[in-house]
Amino acid sequence: xxxxxxxxxxxxxxxxxxxxxxxxxxxxxxxxxxxxxxxxxxxxxxxxxxxxxxxxxxxxxxxxxxxxxxxxxxxxxxxxxxxxxxxxxxxxxxxxxxxxxxxxxxxxxxxxxxxxxxxxxxxxxxxxxxxxxxxxxxxxxxxxxxxxxxxxxxxxxxxxxxxxxxxxxxxxxxxxxxxxxxxxxxxxxxxxxxxxxxxxxxxxxxxxxxxxxxxxxxxxxxxxxxxxxxxxxxxxxxxxxxxxxxxxxxxxxxxxxxxxxxxxxxxxxxxxxxxxxxxxxxxxxxxxxxxxxxxxxxxxxxxxxxxxxxxxxxxxxxxxxxxxxxxxxxxxxxxxxxxxxxxxxxxxxxxxxxxxxxxxxxxxxxxxxxxxxxxxxxxxxxxxxxx
Amino acid sequence: xxxxxxxxxxxxxxxxxxxxxxxxxxxxxxxxxxxxxxxxxxxxxxxxxxxxxxxxxxxxxxxxxxxxxxxxxxxxxxxxxxxxxxxxxxxxxxxxxxxxxxxxxxxxxxxxxxxxxxxxxxxxxxxxxxxxxxxxxxxxxxxxxxxxxxxxxxxxxxxxxxxxxxxxxxxxxxxxxxxxxxxxxxxxxxxxxxxxxxxxxxxxxxxxxxxxxxxxxxxxxxxxxxxxxxxxxxxxxxxxxxxxxxxxxxxxxxxxxxxxxxxxxxxxxxxxxxxxxxxxxxxxxxxxxxxx
Numbered sequence: 001x002x003x004x005x006x007x008x009x010x011x012x013x014x015x016x017x018x019x020x021x022x023x024x025x026x027x028x029x030x031x032x033x034x035x036x037x038x039x040x041x042x043x044x045x046x047x048x049x050x051x052x053x054x055x056x057x058x059x060x061x062x063x064x065x066x067x068x069x070x071x072x073x074x075x076x077x078x079x080x081x082x083x084x085x086x087x088x089x090x091x092x093x094x095x096x097x098x099x100x101x102x103x104x105x106x107x108x109x110x111x112x113x114x115x116x117x118x119x120x121x122x123x124x125x126x127x128x129x130x131x132x133x134x135x136x137x138x139x140x141x142x143x144x145x146x147x148x149x150x151x152x153x154x155x156x157x158x159x160x161x162x163x164x165x166x167x168x169x170x171x172x173x174x175x176x177x178x179x180x181x182x183x184x185x186x187x188x189x190x191x192x193x194x195x196x197x198x199x200x201x202x203x204x205x206x207x208x209x210x211x212x213x214x215x216x217x218x219x220x221x222x223x224x225x226x227x228x229x230x231x232x233x234x235x236x237x238x239x240x241x242x243x244x245x246x247x248x249x250x251x252x253x254x255x256x257x258x259x260x261x262x263x264x265x266x267x268x269x270x271x272x273x274x275x276x277x278x279x280x281x282x283x284x285x286x287x288x289x290x291x292x293x294x295x296x297x298x299x300x301x302x303x304x305x306x307x308x309x310x311x312x313x314x315x316x317x318x319x320x321x322x323x324x325x326x327x328x329x330x331x332x333x334x335x336x337x338x339x340x341x342x343x344x345x346x347x348x349x350x351x352x353x354x355x356x357x358x359x360x361x362x363x364x365x366x367x368x369x370x371x372x373x374x375x376x377x378x379x380x381x382x383x384x385x386x387x
Numbered sequence: 388x389x390x391x392x393x394x395x396x397x398x399x400x401x402x403x404x405x406x407x408x409x410x411x412x413x414x415x416x417x418x419x420x421x422x423x424x425x426x427x428x429x430x431x432x433x434x435x436x437x438x439x440x441x442x443x444x445x446x447x448x449x450x451x452x453x454x455x456x457x458x459x460x461x462x463x464x465x466x467x468x469x470x471x472x473x474x475x476x477x478x479x480x481x482x483x484x485x486x487x488x489x490x491x492x493x494x495x496x497x498x499x500x501x502x503x504x505x506x507x508x509x510x511x512x513x514x515x516x517x518x519x520x521x522x523x524x525x526x527x528x529x530x531x532x533x534x535x536x537x538x539x540x541x542x543x544x545x546x547x548x549x550x551x552x553x554x555x556x557x558x559x560x561x562x563x564x565x566x567x568x569x570x571x572x573x574x575x576x577x578x579x580x581x582x583x584x585x586x587x588x589x590x591x592x593x594x595x596x597x598x599x600x601x602x603x604x605x606x607x608x609x610x611x612x613x614x615x616x617x618x619x620x621x622x623x624x625x626x627x628x629x630x631x632x633x634x635x636x637x638x639x640x641x642x643x644x645x646x647x648x649x650x651x652x653x654x655x656x657x658x659x660x661x662x663x664x665x666x667x668x669x670x671x672x673x674x675x676x677x678x679x
Contacts, residue, residue, distance in 0.1 A: 203648050205649075207608045207652075209598045209605075210597075210598065212397040212400075212640070213644045213648070214648055216393055216394075216397075220390070233505055236600065237598065237600055240599040240600070241597075250523070269504065269600075271599055271600070
C-alpha cells in the first residue's frame with residue numbers, strides 16, 4: 001500500500017512539474033496567448049462581461065491589423081464568478097493552456113489571490129479594473145489600467161476644490177465596505193489639505209435601506225456638494241429617497257452629488273433617469289466623448305453587444321490589451337516564448353500610452369498615472385463637467 | 388423641534404411597515420404555534436407581483452396592489468398546505484428549519500425569475516407632501532400611518548366579533564378542546580396564513596413606495612426586524628405586534644438621528660434584550676401558566 005502511495009505521489013509530482021513547464025512550449029511562437037479572469041456569470045457578471053467584450057474588441061482589431069510584431073493574439077477569458085478561490089483555479093487552467101501574458105483579473109479580490117503565484121511564474125499581468133490599493137503589491141510584475149482607490153479619493157477632493165471651490169461639502173459613505181471607507185479616508189485627508197470644509201458626515205451599513213435621517217441631516221447641513229464614495233445600487237436608493245417622488249426634493253436645487261467609479265452604470269439602475277440629475281462622476285472614460293478613438297470603440301462595442309453603451313470596465317479591458325501590445329512592441333518582442341514578466345514590467349515604467357481611458361504612464365509599483373475628468377448627468381445624458 | 392417632528396414621523400412610517408409584517412408573524416405564532424420565517428420573503432413576492440402587474444401588464448397601481456394581496460394570500464395558503472401542514476405533529480424544531488428552507492426557496496426563485504438587479508417599484512409617484520410645524524412630511528407616510536391604523540382596528544374587530552375570529556381565539560387557547568367543539572383547526576390555520584400574508588403584501592406596497600428598489604433579498608431584513616417587533620410587543624398578541632413595530636421603528640430612527648447611524652441596530656436589539664430581561668413575555672404578552 002505504501003509503495004502504491006509513493007508511486008502515486010511521484011506521478012503527481014511529475015505531472016505538476018510538467019504543468020509548470022508547459023507555460024511557453026504549448027503553442028507556436030507566432031501566437032501570443034493572452035488570458036483573463038473574471039465573472040462571466042453570477043452577481044458580478046455585469047463587470048466581468050464588460051471587460052471581456054472590451055478586450056475581445058481590442059484583440060479582433062489588433063489581429064485584423066497584423067497582430068503584435070507579427071504575433072497573432074489568442075484570447076481566453078476564464079469565468080471565476082467573481083470568487084477569489086475560483087480565480088486561483090482559473091489561473092492554473094490558463095497556465096496549463098499556455099498563457100504568455102495576462103490582463104489579470106476583473107476584481108480586486110481575485111487579483112489579490114493570483115498575484116503571488118504569477119510572480120513565481122514570471123507572468124506579467126495588467127488588470128483592467130482591480131482598484132484596491134494593495135491587491136497588486138504581491139507581484140512586481142502586476143500593473144493596472146484603472147485608478148487605485150485612495151488616488152480616486154484624493155483626486156475627487158482636488159476636483160471638488162478646482163471646480164466647486166468654496167462650496168460646503170458633506171459626505172455619505174458605507175461604513176462596512178472597504179472601497180467606500182478607502183475613498184472616504186483619502187477624500188477627507190485631501191480635503192483638509194485643500195482647506196475644503198466638510199460640514200456633515202453620515203454613514204450607513206449594507207443591510208440598511210432607510211436613509212431618511214441621514215438624508216435630512218445632510219440637507220440640514222446646507223451642503224452644496226455631497227460626496228458619495230459608494231456603489232451605483234446604494235446611490236440610486238439614496239437619490240430616490242432624497243428626491244422623494246417628483247415634486248418634493250429634500251435637497252435644495254443645484255446640490256451636486258459627487259461620486260467615483262463605483263457610480264458607473266447608475267443610469268441603468270435608477271427608477272427614472274432624472275433621479276440621477278446633478279450626479280457628477282469622476283471617471284477616466286466618458287462614452288459621450290468626441291475623441292475619435294473613443295467614438296470608434298463605442299461604435300464597435302455597440303455593434304458587438306446589440307446596442308449597449310460601454311462603461312468604464314469595458315474601456316479598461318480594451319485599453320489593457322492595447323497596453324500589452326504597446327509594451328511588447330516597445331521591447332521589440334516578436335516570439336511569444338521570449339515574453340518575460342520581469343522584462344515587460346521593466347518596460348512598463350518607461351511606457352506612455354494614450355488609450356480610450358486617457359493618457360497613461362506607470363510607476364514601478366504598478367499604478368497608473370492619468371488625469372481624472374468628471375462627467376455630469378442630466379436627464380440621462382452625460383456631459384463633461386468643470387472643464 | 389422640526390428635526391424632532393421629522394424623526395418622529397419617519398419613525399412612525401418605518402414602524403408602521405414593521406407593524407404590518409409583525410401582525411402576520413404574531414397571528415401565525417399565536418394560532419399555529421410556529422415561527423414562520425418565510426414571512427419576510429412574502430413581502431418580496433408581493434412587491435414583485437406589484438411590479439409585474441404595473442410595469443409588464445400595465446394595470447393601474449391600485450389593482451397592482453390588490454393583485455399582490457391575492458397572490459400573497461394564495462402563496463401563504465400554498466406554503467402552509469405543502470410545507471407546514473404535513474409537519475403539524477412534528478417537533479417544533481423541524482417546522483422551524485422547514486420555514487427557513489421555504490424562505491431561501493422563495494429568495495432563490497425570485498433570483499432566477501427576476502435576476503439579481505434591483506427593480507424599481509412604480510406606484511404612488513406624485514403624492515403631495517405636507518408641512519407640519521415646519522417639517523416636510525411625505526404624503527406616503529401619512530397614507531401608511533392611516534392604512535396601518537385602519538387595518539389594526541379592523542383586525543381587532545375581526546378577531547373579537549366574527550365567528551372565524553372566535554374560532555381563531557379558541558384554537559390559539561387550546562387546539563384539542565377547540566377541535567372537540569367542532570372547530571376545524573386546519574381551516575382556521577389556513578385563514579390565519581391567508582390574512583397574515585395579505586398584510587405582508589400591503590406592507591410591501593408601502594415598502595416599495597418609501598424605498599423604491601426591490602431585490603430578491605428585500606424581505607429578509609424587514610422580516611427579522613418585524614419578528615423582533617413581534618417578540619418585543621409580546622408574540623401572539625395583535626395590539627402587541629402593532630405597538631412593538633411602532634416602538635421599534637421609533638427607536639431606530641431616533642437612535643440614528645440623535646446617537647449614531649453606526650449604532651442604531653445595536654441600540655434597537657439592545658433595547659429588545661433589556662425589555663425581555665425585565666418582561667420575558669414582551670410588552671403586551673400574557674403570562675401563560677404552564678400546566679403540569
